Amino acid sequence: MADSASSPFAGDGPELTFRKGLDSGEFKIQKCNDCGSTIYYPRAVCNHCGSANYSWHTASGNGTVYSTSVERTPPEKGGNQNLAIIDLEEGGRLMSRVVDIDPTEVKIGMAVKAFIGEIGGTKLILFRPA
Amino acid sequence: MTHPLRGSSAVVGIGLTEFGDLPGKTAIEVLAEASHNALADAGLTLRDVDGLFTSSMERVFHPLQVCEYLGVQPKVIDGTNIGGSAFVNCVHTAAMAIATGECEVALICYGSISRSNRKNKVRGANPNAGALHMSEYQSRQPIVSYAMAAARHMYQYGTTREQLSHVAVSARQWAMKNPRAEMRDPLTVEEVSNARLICDPFTLFDCCLVSDAGAAIVMTSAERAKDFPHKPVYLLGIGTAITHDQIGQMPDLTVTAAAQSGPRAFAMAEMKPSDIDVAEFYDAFTINTLLFLEDLGFVPKGEAGPFVADGNIAPGGSLPVNTNGGGLSCVHPGMYGMFVTIEAVEQLRGGCGERQIDGAQVALANGNGGVLSSQVTAIYGTDETL
Numbered sequence: 001m002a003d004s005a006s007s008p009f010a011g012d013g014p015e016l017t018f019r020k021g022l023d024s025g026e027f028k029i030q031k032c033n034d035c036g037s038t039i040y041y042p043r044a045v046c047n048h049c050g051s052a053n054y055s056w057h058t059a060s061g062n063g064t065v066y067s068t069s070v071e072r073t074p075p076e077k078g079g080n081q082n083l084a085i086i087d088l089e090e091g092g093r094l095m096s097r098v099v100d101i102d103p104t105e106v107k108i109g110m111a112v113k114a115f116i117g118e119i120g121g122t123k124l125i126l127f128r129p130a
Numbered sequence: 131m132t133h134p135l136r137g138s139s140a141v142v143g144i145g146l147t148e149f150g151d152l153p154g155k156t157a158i159e160v161l162a163e164a165s166h167n168a169l170a171d172a173g174l175t176l177r178d179v180d181g182l183f184t185s186s187m188e189r190v191f192h193p194l195q196v197c198e199y200l201g202v203q204p205k206v207i208d209g210t211n212i213g214g215s216a217f218v219n220c221v222h223t224a225a226m227a228i229a230t231g232e233c234e235v236a237l238i239c240y241g242s243i244s245r246s247n248r249k250n251k252v253r254g255a256n257p258n259a260g261a262l263h264m265s266e267y268q269s270r271q272p273i274v275s276y277a278m279a280a281a282r283h284m285y286q287y288g289t290t291r292e293q294l295s296h297v298a299v300s301a302r303q304w305a306m307k308n309p310r311a312e313m314r315d316p317l318t319v320e321e322v323s324n325a326r327l328i329c330d331p332f333t334l335f336d337c338c339l340v341s342d343a344g345a346a347i348v349m350t351s352a353e354r355a356k357d358f359p360h361k362p363v364y365l366l367g368i369g370t371a372i373t374h375d376q377i378g379q380m381p382d383l384t385v386t387a388a389a390q391s392g393p394r395a396f397a398m399a400e401m402k403p404s405d406i407d408v409a410e411f412y413d414a415f416t417i418n419t420l421l422f423l424e425d426l427g428f429v430p431k432g433e434a435g436p437f438v439a440d441g442n443i444a445p446g447g448s449l450p451v452n453t454n455g456g457g458l459s460c461v462h463p464g465m466y467g468m469f470v471t472i473e474a475v476e477q478l479r480g481g482c483g484e485r486q487i488d489g490a491q492v493a494l495a496n497g498n499g500g501v502l503s504s505q506v507t508a509i510y511g512t513d514e515t516l
Contacts, residue, residue, distance in 0.1 A: 041263035041379075067278040067285070067383055070330040071270045083269045083329075085278055085378050095264050095378030104330070108285045122266040 008052035014042035017056065022116050022123040027059040029090060040092030061114035062089040063127060070103045082106045086114075086127055100128040133367075133398040137516045139228040139236075140355035140362035141475045143172025143348030149461040150312050152243060152342035157188060158199050161241025164344030165200060172348040173359050174235060181206040181233030183224050184240065185216035187464055188254050196239065206233040212372065213257075213499020214412060217345075217467030218506035222368045224349050234350060238471075241344035242463035248340055257500075264376040270329060273337060273415070275377035275501035277329035280417035282383040284331065286432070289420065291331055293435030295322035297416040298335045298458050300444035305455025307445065307485035312339055313459040336416040338457035338466070345468035347475070352516075363475045364516055366492070367401065367509040369394025377501045384432075387505040388425035388496055395494075395507040396427070403427040406509070407490040408477045409449060410470035412498035413456040419443070422496050423451070426507065445485070453477060453485050467506075470495040474510050491515050 012020070014030060018041075021028035030039040035049035045052050063086040071081045082103035087093050098106045099117070110129065117126035145167030147160050161184075169175055182204040186192035193209030206227040212219055217240055224236035247254060257272075258265050269275075283289045299319055305311035317335065325333035355362035371387035371394070374380045396402060403426060411422045420434035428449060429437045437443075443451035454460040454473040461469060474493035476482050491514055497506040 067282040068330075069274050069277040069281055070327070071274055072327045072329065083267070083274050083278070085383070093378060095267060095269070095376060097267060108281065119266060119268055124263075124266050 009044065014044055018042040019123070025116060027061055027114055027116065027125060028056050029059045029088070029092060030054045031057055031090070038088065038091035040088065040094060057090070059114065060089050062130065063087060063112045063114060065098065065106060065108050065110040065112060066093060067108055068098070068106045080104070084127070086112060094125065096125055096127055098127045098129070132400070135225050135229055135368065136366055136398055136400065137364045138352055139225045139349050140352055140364045141347050141349050141471070141510070142355050142358040142360065142362055143168040143174065144472050144475050145169070145171055145346045146310070146472065147241070147344040149310055149341055149343045151245060153246060155243060155342070157186070157241045157243050158195065159241070160243060160342065160344035161196065161239050161346070162200060164241060164346040165237055165239045168237070168239070168346035168348050171360065174348060176200050176202055178235045179237045180204050181224060181227050181236035183208045183220035183236060183238040185209055185211045185220070185465065187211075187257060204233065206236075212504040214414070214465035214467045215497030215499030215504045215506045216465065218471060218495060218497030218508050219370055219504070221349070221365065221471060221508055222370055222506060225365050225368065228349060228351050234354065236349040237346060238349065238468070239346035240465060240468045242465065243342040244340050244464040245342045261376045264378060272501045273332060274329045276415040276417055277332045278377060279383045279421070279502055280331055280415070283417060283420065286384055287435070289435040291323050292319055293420070293439045294331065294336060294416040295319040296439045297413070297419045298322045300438060300441070301413060301452050301456040301458040303444050304453050304485060305459035307483075308455050308460060311455035311460040312341060313455065332415065335458070338414045338462035339459070341461045341463045343461045343463040345472055347468070347471060360479055362513065363478045363510050364513065365508060366511045366515060367395040367397070367399025368507065369398065370504070370506045372504040374503050375500060380502060384421070386421050386425050386498070386502045388422050388507060391505045391507040392426040392496070395509050399509040399511070401492065401509060405492050406449070406494045407492050408453055408474070408487045409451045409494045409496070410454070410473045411452060411456070411496050412466050412470055413452055413458050414462065414466065414498065416458070418498055418502075419451060421502070422498075426494070426496060450487050453482065453487065467497040467499070470497055471508065474508070478510055478512050
């Protein structure tokens, strides 16, 4: 059995590593060293091949809208909001919001760029038109 | 070689409560009423139950509470929650337990007061709490997830707003033939398309009801099934599949896990889509019906919109779908899975009155869970199909 220091599970878990990245202004994503796939969201094992052998990279932040909707809300309750699913350039997909644009103008296939924003006090990845 | 589960168990009892507003009742009272009705329908009592299968959005220890409340100490218990499809998944696990002799009388039961809770502003557990890298976006779930699946289907296959509306209108036309259905007023394509937008492209009428209701069924072995008051409805095939938890992790928003669960169920039943006389889909939203028509092999991928717009799933069409009116127009108490099963059984018993499909011998019931996350497909038949 490998000693604990050389275990791929040693140290901070991938969730904390990701969150620390956001706190320092970096959008970090994992890439599997065995199958080469991007792992997103962060995981302790590759969801494509099961390997625990991965490395961290800084995401380009370039993405494409895979699908989109508008959550219809009256203006007095905060107004309409976009919700979208974004395909990352490196591979991987996430639910997010595209902001700084009329929510109804977000279209499938649109190029978007990630930034680190905040909702309800939690730092997270948001997008705006590229 | 014939699969050992094919025709090995049967539904011998079904029970429902009133649908809609059940003021003054708790969820477990509704569950108990449906269970009592299902057992009475089978000529049994709670003392006969030795397998208990249930699920709930309300409480982690729900199966313990159900057993305690009903006063049963079953030998087999399953309370797995994979969303509203859980109750079709229960049919799968109950059939395995019956076939292996682990239990003889399986009660599958559900009760909910979703509408009363909404009216009284009682908030249940948030199913999205803890959804990884999703819950913090505070989105309007589950509606917006299904809306994004619809948006993608429209983008990829040219499915139209009007075609989605035809799904709701077809369901309403069936509901108008069902005295138990909640929504029985005529509905037009224009009314659906022009209704208030909720999450684009969905309007109000693309979304299911929120009801108070309970439902239960009793299953037993095929050998015992012949001795019950009603003619048995045999489970011929069943398949379970899951692709994701949250919609952002769904591999392809236009292909559900029914593309896996369906072929498994058909293989077990030794049947194909053209053998199905009547189909009951979990239509939480209009897009569901289109996706399941395609994924279960009734039409090629991308062609469900025109198929529905041509009237094929409505009364008088080539493939009767959601003959009770579905979650869109009959009833939807948070988890609809039990109701696809009960309508399939009622159609094969032959007692559906104005909405009865003449000579129906094979029925398909497809349960959906989460946000298109889990799918369980069951195929039932009369004794002629064994």
